[in-house]
Amino acid sequence: MIQGYLRQDGRKGIRNHVAVVYLVECAHHVAREIQAPYRDRGVHVIGFPGCYPNDYSLRMLKALCTHPNVGAVLMVSLGCEGFNRHELYEAVRESGRPVRLIGIQAAGGTRRSVEEGRAWVADALETLKATPRAPMSASELVVGTICGGSDATSGLTANPAMGRAFDYLVEEGGAAIFEETGELIGLESLMAERARTPALGAAIGACMEKTARYYATLGHASFAPGNADGGLTTIEEKSLGAYAKSGHSAIAGLLKPGDVPPAGGLYLLDVIPDGEVRFGFPNINDNAEIAELIACGSHVILFSTGRGSVVGSALAPVIKVCANPATFRRMGDDMDVDAGRILEGRATVDEVGREIHEFVKRVAAGEPTRSEALGHQEFILTYKSFAPLGPECLPGR
Structure with a gap:
């Protein structure tokens, strides 16, 4: 029997991952460092490396961050890239998933961003333990x-x-x-x-x-x-x-x-x-x-x-x-x-x-x-x- 993770839109996932999403290559290292202690606990890094905006990349990350296998999303921005981080944030928030946006420049750099991100991921992993399950055919x-x-x-x-x-x-x-x-x-x-x-x-x-x-x-x-x-x-x-x-x-x-x-x-x-x-x-x-x-x-x-x-x-x-x-x-x-x-x-x-x-x-x-x-x-x-x-x-x- 498959017991899926029930999402707000009615779809069901077969995994309950936390996605750490970098919004430009300049934020990739920080995203990886945030993930590192939780790599074996269902925390995955995805992202877009480009600095210039692109409708396709926004559409893709919206779909991936609200995929039924994803339960929570941490977005990591440098702060000056062209990616429309606010539109992605709203799409994830409206899906009912826990979401957080960290801006590396505003947070004070690499070390502080990593500390803030790791603390949020730890809380998200605890929250996801309560994700409702439902039979899935x-x-x-x-x-x-x-x-x-x-x-x-x-x-x-x-x-x-x-x-x-x-x-x-x-x-x-x-x-x-x-x-x-x-x-x-x-x-x-x-x-x-x-x-x-x-x-x-x-x-x-x-x-x-x-x-x-x-x-x-x-x-x-x-x-x-x-x-x-x-x-x-x-x-x-x-x-x-x-x-x-x-x-x-x-x-x-x-x-x-x-x-x-x-x-x-x-x-x-x-x-x-x-x-x-x-x-x-x-x-x-x-x-x-x-x-x-x-x-x-x-x-x-x-x-x-x-x-x-x-x-x-x-x-x-x-x-x-x-x-x-x-x-x-x-x-x-x-x-x-x-x-x-x-x-x-x-x-x-x-x-x-x-x-x-x-x-x-x-x-x-x-x-x-x-x-x-x-x-x-x-x-x-x-x-x-x-x-x-x-x-x-x-x-x-």
């Missing part, structure tokens, strides 16, 4: 998926198994989010055929046309040297493997970072900025995409890897599904599920998919993932720009 779960450190086994084992886990989740009424649109170029017709409405199919097609233009302008696709070393030969081959993560359900909607699925079903997350190319590569590493999946409400992230990625994330548990049996034998301490058994004939895609689905429920009930147990709390947030969703993107809303 699989239909209330939101699960995101990503692949990283992919090799030739990823699209054969881990990705299709995670796709089956998505099918099982959707059958139970939960919400599943797949993304990496930069690795889905050429598959737009297949996704359009799975869209619930023709208008949604057209929106997915437009999203993928934008993605192709964006990467053509940058002159680089989502293909790393490690992918080639691992036996992948083309971006088309990698894309087909990435597409397998989506499973077989109908696509219920198209999201952008910070949009929460309005109901259960399978959703595609558009991670490519709108408009002209302004800020460089859409996501400079896997954790940027994980942050966007969490901002869309994901309680848990499924992460497939063939080469062997070790990253986890702040705020939401990351379940590592290892595609390559040799990698699992070498890096088993970092992996939760051995999907390489499929390659060796020791399990089927359906069996591993069911195993992943059941493990998601156990993690939601409190069982730590390997990345959680190892203390991984990676986080990164960069500059982007998005236009609002059109009505065709969520036809069932």
Whole structure:
């Protein structure tokens, strides 16, 4: 039985974290020092490094600070950055969560800010012990998926198994989010055929046309040297493997970072900025995409890897599904599920998919993932720009 943490908006979290949020890189060290004594007590550091204001970063931190896995928020500002700290503060306060804003310049510098912050976090941890719990079903779960450190086994084992886990989740009424649109170029017709409405199919097609233009302008696709070393030969081959993560359900909607699925079903997350190319590569590493999946409400992230990625994330548990049996034998301490058994004939895609689905429920009930147990709390947030969703993107809303 999953006992979720009940939030004021009716959503339920599977963790009850305190988020320490730096609002510019100049406040990052202070945020880390505040967290240090409580690192193993569910206190996580997230933040935005830029000094210039950006609507996307504000939207992202609003979504992350009011995520159902977050119970309290400490904001750490230098005092002269461009981030709209007051709007973020009000959004968190209105959500019913305990919130505090520390300005380093006003507080008197590093030492005083750290002391003040640690005292507040200690009080917040005590307050969160009284957070009400409520039964939570699989239909209330939101699960995101990503692949990283992919090799030739990823699209054969881990990705299709995670796709089956998505099918099982959707059958139970939960919400599943797949993304990496930069690795889905050429598959737009297949996704359009799975869209619930023709208008949604057209929106997915437009999203993928934008993605192709964006990467053509940058002159680089989502293909790393490690992918080639691992036996992948083309971006088309990698894309087909990435597409397998989506499973077989109908696509219920198209999201952008910070949009929460309005109901259960399978959703595609558009991670490519709108408009002209302004800020460089859409996501400079896997954790940027994980942050966007969490901002869309994901309680848990499924992460497939063939080469062997070790990253986890702040705020939401990351379940590592290892595609390559040799990698699992070498890096088993970092992996939760051995999907390489499929390659060796020791399990089927359906069996591993069911195993992943059941493990998601156990993690939601409190069982730590390997990345959680190892203390991984990676986080990164960069500059982007998005236009609002059109009505065709969520036809069932």
